[in-house]
Amino acid sequence: MSELLKLDNIHTYYELSHVLFGASLIVNTGEVVFLLGRNGVGKTTTLRSIMGIPAPGSGSIIYDGQEISGLPTHKIAQLGIALVPEDRRILAGLSVQENLEIAAMSKRMGRAKEWTLERIYQLFPRLEERKRQEAITLSGGEQQMLAVARGLMSNPRLLLVDEPVEGLAPLVAKAVGDTLMELGKKGVTMLCVDDDTKLACRAAGRVYFMDQGRVMWEGSIQDVLENDQEVAKKFLGVG
Numbered sequence: 001m002s003e004l005l006k007l008d009n010i011h012t013y014y015e016l017s018h019v020l021f022g023a024s025l026i027v028n029t030g031e032v033v034f035l036l037g038r039n040g041v042g043k044t045t046t047l048r049s050i051m052g053i054p055a056p057g058s059g060s061i062i063y064d065g066q067e068i069s070g071l072p073t074h075k076i077a078q079l080g081i082a083l084v085p086e087d088r089r090i091l092a093g094l095s096v097q098e099n100l101e102i103a104a105m106s107k108r109m110g111r112a113k114e115w116t117l118e119r120i121y122q123l124f125p126r127l128e129e130r131k132r133q134e135a136i137t138l139s140g141g142e143q144q145m146l147a148v149a150r151g152l153m154s155n156p157r158l159l160l161v162d163e164p165v166e167g168l169a170p171l172v173a174k175a176v177g178d179t180l181m182e183l184g185k186k187g188v189t190m191l192c193v194d195d196d197t198k199l200a201c202r203a204a205g206r207v208y209f210m211d212q213g214r215v216m217w218e219g220s221i222q223d224v225l226e227n228d229q230e231v232a233k234k235f236l237g238v239g
Helices: 043-051 073-078 096-105 117-123 125-129 140-153 170-185 197-203 221-227 229-236
Strands: 003-014 017-028 032-036 058-063 081-084 158-162 190-194 206-211 214-219
Touching: 003 043, 017 032, 017 043, 032 043, 032 170, 032 197, 043 058, 043 073, 043 081, 043 158, 043 190, 073 081, 081 140, 096 117, 096 140, 117 125, 117 140, 117 170, 125 140, 140 158, 140 170, 170 190, 170 197, 190 197, 197 221, 214 221
Parallel strands: 017 214, 032 190, 032 206, 081 158, 158 190
Antiparallel strands: 003 017, 003 058, 206 214
16 A cells, blocks of 8 residues: 555644644555544644644645645645544535535545545435435434535545544444445545544554554554553553
8 A cells, every 4th residue: 555644753732732742653545544542632633733723833744745734724625635523514504415515616636526426425325315404403423424425525535534423322423433434445545533442443454542642552453452462451441
């Protein structure tokens, strides 16, 4: 697999608050990678740094061979990176389909439109059932599906997904996890952050564990369980 994204020694600040301390990771084309860790350790800031909100104070972010650290957020998006934010950002007053159509309007450097409304509705039949409904009235799980679908409608090469099952009931969280697994099978490259290790065990090809703004470990869940009991106990609560 070819390297699509590389973060190298990223330091990110919110005003005077130092949040990321030399974070580094790699995402290869076609991979589903999870960044795991407790709340407040810098996972969301890692995704936001990739999108330039805020831009890292130092370090390098290479996407498809190009340095993107310091680029405006809209330029980063145009290169083919889409963020599914934790708060979903559903557009009130618009229907489900209108939310999707607005996402499809953004231009993505001339790439083919692989993700169309038809294909989205095949993946998310519930959204087709609700396509005329005001999006903000959807259930939490349906809103999360819409947020992911909206990210796909921009036809990204890399999908960043922030806390996809946060606050969802177990059965709904499983359905969202099933969707992420299906996207992985379809070759969608994803970097997901969460503190749900069960989801990562199901959907991830590789995982990174983060603590206090630093990436502490990288490998597969199986690697952790078989080869590093200390890491398994600290991050997975087993062993």
